[in-house]
Amino acid sequence: MKITHSEARASVTPSSDYFTGHVRQDPLNAAEVPGRSRIISVTFEPGARTAWHTHPLGQTLVITSGAGLVxxxxxxxRRVRSGDVVWFPAGEKHWHGAGPDTAMTHIAIQEELDGRTADWMEKVSHEQYGGEIKND
Known part of the structure; x- marks a missing residue:
């Protein structure tokens, strides 16, 4: 067993190459080999979002507070809210982030393959981000 206490983890500001707006990442766990899981809590301020990206083995998001968009x-x-869970299959191009007027925090769970958990692409444009939202 390994316990990592909260004070031993440091928040990170991710690269602006992969994110738009104010984003904070709080790494929660990185499995030791042979495990592959990486778990991060990510907080997006209003309007903040990821760039388009894929994951080699998929990704699960657990929305823990606020409301956002995927x-x-x-x-x-699509709109997501606290308590929602989102699954992106391996290789599915997507983005996620806060709503224009609301912050959002999610826990992101993905697995590492050949040293990577994501393949980053172009940024989400303001026009794409501001598109019509499908209400479920």
Whole structure:
């Protein structure tokens, strides 16, 4: 067993190459080999979001507070709220982040393959981010 106490973890500001707006990452766990899971709490201030990206083994998001937006490349923008869980299959191009007027925090769970957990692409444009939202 290994316990990592909260005070031993430091918050990180991720690269602006992969994010738009104010974002904070709080690493929660990185499994030791042969494990592959990486778990991060990510907080997006209003309007903040990821760039388009994929994950080699998929990604699960657990929305823990606030409200945000998610979108796959060929799909509509979808609203997510605290308590929602989102699954992106391996290789599915997507983005996620806060709503324009609300902050959002989620726990991101993904697995590492060949040293990477994500493949980053172009940033989400203001036009893409501001598109029509599908209400479920």
């Amino acid at each position: 979108q796959t490349w060929d799909g509509p923008i």
